[in-house]
Amino acid sequence: MTRLSLPKRVDGHDRPQAVIAPSILSSDFARLADECKRMVDLGADWLHVDVMDGHFVPNLTLGPPIVASLRKHTDAFLDCHLMTTNPELWVKDFAKAGADMVTFHLEAAAGPEPDDWHSLRPDAAHPAVVDMCHGVRAAGLHVGLALRPATPVELAVPYIEQGLVDMVLVMTVEPGFGGQSFMADKAAKAAVLRKKFPDLLIQVDGGLAPSTIDRAAAAGANVIVAGSAIFGAPDPGAVIRQLRESVTAAAISGKAPH
Numbered sequence: 001m002t003r004l005s006l007p008k009r010v011d012g013h014d015r016p017q018a019v020i021a022p023s024i025l026s027s028d029f030a031r032l033a034d035e036c037k038r039m040v041d042l043g044a045d046w047l048h049v050d051v052m053d054g055h056f057v058p059n060l061t062l063g064p065p066i067v068a069s070l071r072k073h074t075d076a077f078l079d080c081h082l083m084t085t086n087p088e089l090w091v092k093d094f095a096k097a098g099a100d101m102v103t104f105h106l107e108a109a110a111g112p113e114p115d116d117w118h119s120l121r122p123d124a125a126h127p128a129v130v131d132m133c134h135g136v137r138a139a140g141l142h143v144g145l146a147l148r149p150a151t152p153v154e155l156a157v158p159y160i161e162q163g164l165v166d167m168v169l170v171m172t173v174e175p176g177f178g179g180q181s182f183m184a185d186k187a188a189k190a191a192v193l194r195k196k197f198p199d200l201l202i203q204v205d206g207g208l209a210p211s212t213i214d215r216a217a218a219a220g221a222n223v224i225v226a227g228s229a230i231f232g233a234p235d236p237g238a239v240i241r242q243l244r245e246s247v248t249a250a251a252i253s254g255k256a257p258h
């Protein structure tokens with residue numbers, strides 16, 4: 001059984017309710033429990049946990065032992081974004097550590113070699129990706145499917161249509177580092193999914209801030225990850241509110257494409 005439930009779409013909205021997920025990558029890791037509590041107190045819905053293996057991306061961050069430590073200090077929804085090759089190796093460890101959702105990269109699930117993702121097709125589900133989705137659910141976790149900026153969004157469709165994923169993460173920077181510039185044309189990929197799937201959770205991650213949120217909101221995103229824009233702000237609570245207001249306004253006015 002999954003520990004915490006996912007947001008739903010309410011009447012009059014064109015997407016599920018807004019979720020604001022500060023990325024702890026931008027927090028002070030030496031004070032992680034306090035930083036997480038601060039974000040939840042300021043209105044964060046989820047905490048976004050960036051897991052990097054130094055292989056899928058050129059950076060190293062954290063893994064299941066830190067999630068397990070953090071779980072002792074917070075009841076918050078832990079949204080774990082795995083930027084790793086062989087993501088299937090880590091699912092059980094994250095479940096045991098107390099994660100709520102595992103989002104893995106479609107490109108990595110297709111196989112361990114950098115070119116393996118070229119075998120993905122928009123009209124047929126890849127067996128390894130299907131197995132990965134089943135594995136995450138079987139571990140009692142919600143399932144997220146992440147796409148690098150260069151990956152065509154249509155490649156996610158077979159898994160959504162088969163009901164295998166709860167959320168698609170559209171990366172709006174090249175994964176690996178916080179503080180990069182938002183790629184508006186990549187956020188536009190969300191619109192393709194929103195048009196087909198009004199109830200799907202669509203997450204955007206990378207460069208989200210009060211100055212860029214309207215582009216992502218207009219494309220239909222409802223789960224907003226922000227690291228530097230929240231942790232680096234003098235008033236992080238005000239940024240969380242601004243991000244939520246932009247998404248909710250777009251959801252009500254139906255700014256997303258129909």
Ligand code: DX5
Nearest residue numbers: 023175176178179207227228
């Ligand atoms: C990048 C990570 C992001 C990162 C976002 O690889 O997946 O979650 O923390 O940081 P900002 O919001 O600073 O771009």
Ligand code: ZN
Nearest residue numbers: 050081205225
């Ligand atoms: Zn992330």
